[in-house]
Amino acid sequence: MSTRGTALDKPPGSGRVGPLWELFFRFGPPRWSEYIRRNWAGQRLVIAVPYLWLIVFFLVPFLIVLKISFAEFEPFGTPPYAPILRWLEDGAVQVKLLFGSYSYLLHEPLYVSAWLYSIKVALVSTLLCLLLAYPMAYAIARSSPTRRNVLLMLVILPFWTSFLLRVYAWIGLLKNDGVINNVLQWLGIIDEPVVMMNTSLAVYIGIVYSYLPFMILPLYANLEKHDLTLLEAAQDLGAGPVRSFLRITLPLSVPGVIAGSLLVFIPAVGEYVIPSLLGSSDQLMIAGLLSDEFNLNHDWPRACAVAIAMLLLLVGPMMIYQHFQNRELKVGRR
Amino acid sequence: MKKYLTFPNFMLAVGLLFLYIPIFSMVLYSFNNSRLVTVWDHANSPTLKWYAELFRNRAMLEAAWLSIRVAAMSASAAVVLGTLAGLVLARFGPFRGRALLQGLTTAPLVMPEVITGLSMLLLFVSLESVLAAFGIRFGRGILTITLAHITFTMAYVTVIVQSRLATFDDSLEEAALDLGARPAKVFFRITLPLIMPAILSGWLLAFTLSWDDVVVTQFVSGPGYNTLPMVVFSSVRRGVNPSVNALATLMVLVVAAGVVVSAVFMKRAEKKRERETRLAEAGL
Numbered sequence: 046m047s048t049r050g051t052a053l054d055k056p057p058g059s060g061r062v063g064p065l066w067e068l069f070f071r072f073g074p075p076r077w078s079e080y081i082r083r084n085w086a087g088q089r090l091v092i093a094v095p096y097l098w099l100i101v102f103f104l105v106p107f108l109i110v111l112k113i114s115f116a117e118f119e120p121f122g123t124p125p126y127a128p129i130l131r132w133l134e135d136g137a138v139q140v141k142l143l144f145g146s147y148s149y150l151l152h153e154p155l156y157v158s159a160w161l162y163s164i165k166v167a168l169v170s171t172l173l174c175l176l177l178a179y180p181m182a183y184a185i186a187r188s189s190p191t192r193r194n195v196l197l198m199l200v201i202l203p204f205w206t207s208f209l210l211r212v213y214a215w216i217g218l219l220k221n222d223g224v225i226n227n228v229l230q231w232l233g234i235i236d237e238p239v240v241m242m243n244t245s246l247a248v249y250i251g252i253v254y255s256y257l258p259f260m261i262l263p264l265y266a267n268l269e270k271h272d273l274t275l276l277e278a279a280q281d282l283g284a285g286p287v288r289s290f291l292r293i294t295l296p297l298s299v300p301g302v303i304a305g306s307l308l309v310f311i312p313a314v315g316e317y318v319i320p321s322l323l324g325s326s327d328q329l330m331i332a333g334l335l336s337d338e339f340n341l342n343h344d345w346p347r348a349c350a351v352a353i354a355m356l357l358l359l360v361g362p363m364m365i366y367q368h369f370q371n372r373e374l375k376v377g378r379r
Numbered sequence: 380m381k382k383y384l385t386f387p388n389f390m391l392a393v394g395l396l397f398l399y400i401p402i403f404s405m406v407l408y409s410f411n412n413s414r415l416v417t418v419w420d421h422a423n424s425p426t427l428k429w430y431a432e433l434f435r436n437r438a439m440l441e442a443a444w445l446s447i448r449v450a451a452m453s454a455s456a457a458v459v460l461g462t463l464a465g466l467v468l469a470r471f472g473p474f475r476g477r478a479l480l481q482g483l484t485t486a487p488l489v490m491p492e493v494i495t496g497l498s499m500l501l502l503f504v505s506l507e508s509v510l511a512a513f514g515i516r517f518g519r520g521i522l523t524i525t526l527a528h529i530t531f532t533m534a535y536v537t538v539i540v541q542s543r544l545a546t547f548d549d550s551l552e553e554a555a556l557d558l559g560a561r562p563a564k565v566f567f568r569i570t571l572p573l574i575m576p577a578i579l580s581g582w583l584l585a586f587t588l589s590w591d592d593v594v595v596t597q598f599v600s601g602p603g604y605n606t607l608p609m610v611v612f613s614s615v616r617r618g619v620n621p622s623v624n625a626l627a628t629l630m631v632l633v634v635a636a637g638v639v640v641s642a643v644f645m646k647r648a649e650k651k652r653e654r655e656t657r658l659a660e661a662g663l
C-alpha cells in the first residue's frame with residue numbers, strides 16, 4: 046500500500062508520465078460523473094427509467110387530482126364529474142373552472158373543525174413524541190458502541206412488524222375492560238374504568254407509538270455526531286450539566302429535532318388508520334373526511350379539493366424536510 | 380464511575396416498555412381461551428384454538444397469499460427502480476432535472492397515504508378510459524395494487540441506496556474506469572457488491588411496507604382483491620378479534636427469526652472480513 050503511494054507521489058525519472066497520470070497530477074482525480082457524462086451513451090437511459098416511472102405514477106396523478114378538483118360534481122355521471130374542457134358547436138373551446146369545492150372547504154363547519162382538529166392532533170403528538178424520543182436518543186447516543194447497536198435495533202424492531210397490528214394492539218389495552226383499566230382497578234388506583242378508547246388521547250398514543258422510531262433515528266444521528274470535548278470544556282469552565290445541555294447540546298441538536306418533528310408531523314396530519322381505529326367517530330380528521338367524501342358520497346371533485354388543500358398545507362413542511370435531508374446527504378459525502 | 384440511573388436512561392427504559400408492552404400483550408392474549416380478549420380464562424388457557432381458527436379462515440389465507448405475491452413483486456421492482464434512482468442521484472453529478480428527480484423520490488416518504496391512494500386510483504381510472512379506446516381492458520386488481528406499491532416503496536429504496544453510496548467515495552469506481560472497464564461492468568462488478576447490503580435491506584423494507592399497507596391498497600384495489608391488511612382492518616373495525624392476535628404473534632415470530640438469522644450472518648461476514656484482513660496484512 047505505502048510503496049505504491051510513494052511511487053505515485055514522485056513519478057520516477059525523466060517526467061515521461063502517462064497521459065492519465067498527467068491528468069491526475071494536474072486536476073486531481075477525475076470524477077466518475079465526469080467520465081459518465083463524456084463517455085457513456087447508456088447514461089440517459091439509466092436516468093430516464095426511474096424518472097419516467099415517477100412522472101407517470103407520481104406526478105401525472107397529482108395533475109389529474111388538480112384537474113378534477115376544479116370540475117363540477119355530477120352525482121349520476123360516470124365518472125361523477127363534468128368535463129372541464131368542452132367543444133362547443135362553433136368550434137370554440139369552453140373551459141369551466143369551478144372553485145366551488147374549495148370555497149366549500151373553507152366555509153363548511155365540519156371541514157373547518159376537521160382541519161383544526163388534524164393540525165391540533167399532529168402538533169400535540171409531535172410534541173409528545175419529541176419529549177419521549179429526545180431523552181431516548183440521548184441515552185442511546187451516549188451508551189457504549191456495542192450496547193448502542195442493540196438499543197437501536199430494539200427501537201427499529203417494532204417498525205418491522207405490522208403497523209396495523211400494532212395500532213390494533215392498543216384497542217385491547219385502552220378499552221374500558223382493557224388491560225390498563227384492569228390493572229389500575231386491581232391496584233386500587235381507580236374504581237370506575239377510565240374511558241380512553243375513542244378519545245383524542247387514544248389517537249395521540251397511537252401516533253406517538255407508531256412514529257416514535259421516525260423521531261428517534263434523526264435525533265440519534267445528530268446527537269451521536271456531537272463533539273464531546275465541548276461538554277468537557279464547559280464542565281472545566283464551571284458549567285453544570287443542565288446549563289451545558291441547554292447551551293451546547295440542545296442548540297447543536299436543532300437540525301435533528303426539526304427533521305424528526307417533520308417526519309412525525311407531516312404524516313400525522315394526514316393519518317387515516319389510527320383515528321379510524323382508536324379515535325372518536327364524532328370528530329373526524331381530514332383524511333377520514335377525504336375518504337368518506339370519495340367512497341361514500343362519490344363526490345370526486347370535493348375529495349380532490351381536500352387532497353390539494355392538504356398538499357398546500359404540507360408543502361411548506363415538506364420542503365423544509367427535503368432541505369434538511371439533502372444537507373444531511375451532502376454532509377455524509379466527504 | 381459511570382452513572383446508570385440518569386434521566387435519559389430512565390426515559391429509554393420507559394420508551395422501550397412503551398414500544399414492547401402492546402406487542403407482548405398481543406402475544407400473551409393470543410393464547411387466551413376467552414373470546415373476551417382481556418379476560419384471562421385461567422381454566423382453559425393457554426390454548427392454540429385461535430391459531431387453528433386462523434388457519435381455517437379461508438378469506439384470511441387467500442388474502443395472505445395475495446399480499447405475499449404483491450409484496451414480493453413490488454419489492455423486487457422497487458429495488459431495481461430505486462437502485463437506479465439512488466445511483467443517478469448519488470453518482471451522476473449535476474444534470475438537468477436532477478432537483479425534480481430528488482423531489483419526486485423524497486416526496487412519497489412523507490406524503491399522506493390518502494393522497495397517494497386517491498391520486499393513483501384516479502390515474503388508473505383515466506388510464507382505463509384512455510386504453511379502452513384502443514380496445515385494451517384492464518381491471519383493478521393485483522396489477523394496479525402492485526404498480527401503486529412499487530411507486531411508494533421505491534422512494535425508500537432510493538434513500539437507502541443513495542445514502543449508502545454517499546458513505547463511500549467513488550475512488551474504486553474511478554480506478555476501474557481508469558483501467559478501462561466500461562461503466563456497466565463497473566456497476567456490476569464494483570458498485571453493486573458494495574451497495575448489496577443496502578439493496579437487501581431496501582428489498583426487505585419495501586416488502587414490509589407493501590405487505591403492511593392498507594390505505595393506498597384500499598383505494599387502488601378492485602372488487603374481489605383483498606390483501607391481508609384490508610381483511611384485518613375491516614375485521615378489527617368491527618371489534619377485537621382473537622385470531623388477529625394469533626396472526627400478530629406469527630408475524631412477530633417471523634420478524635424475530637429474521638433478526639436472529641441476519642445477526643448470525645452479519646457476525647459470520649464480519650469474522651470472514653477480519654480473517655481476510657489479517658491474511659492480507661500477513662501477506663504484505
